[in-house]
Amino acid sequence: MxxxxxxxxxxxxxxxxxxxxxxxxxxxxxxxxxxxxxxxxxxxxxxxxxxxxxxxxxxxxxxxxxxxxxxxxxxxxxxxxxxxxxxxxxxxxxxxxxxxxxxxxxxxxxxxxxxxxxxxxxxxxxxxxxxxxxxxxxxxxxxxxxxGLVELLEEELSAAVDRMDALAADHQRLKHELAETNSGVLALYVQLEERDEQLRQAHGRILRQLEDALRPPPVRVPGLELAVHYEPAEKHAPTGGDLYDWFVLPDGTVHITVVDALGHGLTSTRSALNVTHAVRTLALEGHPLDSIVARTDEVLATFDHELMATVQLVRLDPRSGELVLANGSHPPALLVRGDGDTRLLEVRGRGIGFPLPGSERLLRDRLDPGDLLVLYTDGLTESRRDPREGEKRLAKAARRHRHRPIEEIPAAIAEEMHTVILHPDDTVALTVRRADANQGG
Structure with a gap:
């Protein structure tokens, strides 16, 4: 019953x-x-x-x-x-x-x-x-x-086991779904990373093309060898405020401008470009070299009130080797003689946007056959935060590499100077070597 x-x-x-x-x-x-x-x-x-x-x-x-x-x-x-x-x-x-x-x-x-x-x-x-x-x-x-009690307990145990098996099955299903979800998320992450890398590469190519457009190739002048190396502070953003310009004046002398505008990126590039264009215009108009730094400040102050830049101007006669320098707060040029003797060509002056801008005087020297002139921005000598120590190291590096082909010298000097970088900065290293009169540049 x-x-x-x-x-x-x-x-x-x-x-x-x-x-x-x-x-x-x-x-x-x-x-x-x-x-x-x-x-x-x-x-x-x-x-x-x-x-x-x-x-x-x-x-x-x-x-x-x-x-x-x-x-x-x-x-x-x-x-x-x-x-x-x-x-x-x-x-x-x-x-x-x-x-x-x-x-x-x-x-x-x-x-x-x-x-x-x-x-x-x-x-x-x-x-x-x-x-x-x-x-x-x-x-x-x-x-x-x-x-009986045993039957009831067995029934409860069986139900508990069934529930545990169902929970285990649910757990396994959720793990599988989570694994599929994670796999999809990982695949999406990889795709996004690939897309970002493609965008970074495209961005870099565009900026390098812009750099190439802004940085003219060396001028070809009989009796002179010229080369340049540019290195940005940040590899993914290769524009900066370090620019240079070189061209031949109507009298046959070579004019070289080296500019270091304050800051990094496109804003500083624009400022440096304004300086090089203003200097080129003034030089081609025949303004005296000792007035160009101050005159450039006057021209640019009317539409770029935030501009601050150091600038170095060099005039070199390829026939006689006569060398003339003007300076506005820029690091001194380095002259390496053919016998290995080195000397810094220091000229006092204040840069564009500085109080009382202009070069206090002109420095005159001579570049003899085999001599090497090194122009640069402070990113080359201040990578270890000590400019004086950097200048000594620069003299040793330039002396060591002065006999290499001219197109190799700027990069070789920069590589040796940047073995340790405590203070990354945009860097320009520009070299000029005077050759024999019958040797093409």
Whole structure:
């Protein structure tokens, strides 16, 4: 015969094992799902454990769904009343009349409601309000006898294992989905990196083309060899404020301008370009060399109030080797004689945008056959933050490389000077060597 339906009843318990067994059997008869059954058993025994372990009894009252009358044997807060849950829920009350304080209900597997005094209640859906299926208790079929405790525990264990397997399957599925998502994100990241690299390369090509347009190739003059090397402070942004210009004047002398405008990037390039164009215009108009620095400041001050730049001007007669320099706050030129003797050609002066701009005087010298003139910006000598130490190292490097082909000398000097870079800056290294009169430049 099948088990009789759940009736309202109150039982007294003195052990956790007895309480658990009673709860499991009552839950099975009420048709609770296996998961709800073991959650209810775990929760009730967790609440009652302090009392039973202290030797104090607890009372378990169960009220089936719908109107019901208890037999009046219960004591506590409601035994004997017809208070069954009309919403189809089984009511389980746990009374602990001898407890010294109210029980803790935090973190229970099946949440409970607190009642006045040391009592708690669980209201759980019974068979009449849950859908039939594998989640409901099925330890026995109709016509079988009531299941034993072992059967109930095995059923709960089987349900727990099934749930664990389902969670493991869900976990594996989520890991697979996450792996696919991560793979897609990584592929997208790689594509973006490739696109960024392509843009950087295109940007660099455009800027290098701009640099080539701004930096004229060496002039070809019989009796002179000229070469230049430019190195930006930042490889990905190869424009800067270090520029140069060289051209032949109507009388056959070669004019060279070296400019270092304050700052980096396109703004400083524009400033330096303004200076070189103004100097070229003034030089071709025939203005005296010693006036060009100050005159350039006057011309540019009207439309570029933020411009500040150092500038060095050189005039060289390729026939006689006569050398004339003007300077505006720029590092001194280096002269390397054919026998290896070196000398800095220092001229005092103030640059464009400085107070009282202009070259204080002109320095005159001579470039003999085999002599090497090195013009540069401060990025060459101040990479280690000490310009005097840099000038000494520059003299040694220029002396060491002076016999190399002229097109190799500027880059070789720069490479030796930049073995250690503590202060990166744009760098121009420009060299002029006087050859024999019958040798082409």
């Amino acid at each position: 099948s088990e009789s339906p759940v009736k309202a009843q109150t039982t007294t318990h003195h052990s956790l094992a007895g309480l658990r067994t009673t709860l499991r059997r009552l839950a099975h008869r009420a048709g609770l799902s296996v998961e709800t059954r073991y959650r209810l058993a775990l929760s009730a025994t967790r609440v009652a454990a302090p009392e039973l372990q202290a030797g104090r009894p607890v009372f378990l009252e169960t009220v089936p769904p719908g109107p019901a009358e208890t037999d009046g044997a219960g004591n506590g807060d409601g035994g004997g009343r017809g208070d069954g849950d009309r919403d189809g829920r089984l009511t389980v009350r746990l009374h602990m009349p001898y407890a010294p304080h109210r029980p803790a209900l935090d973190g229970l597997p099946l949440p409970a409601e607190r009642l006045p005094g040391p009592a708690v209640v669980w209201r759980v859906p019974a068979a009449s309000s849950v859908s039939c299926g594998s989640s409901t208790s099925s330890a026995s079929e109709p016509g079988d006898g009531p299941p």
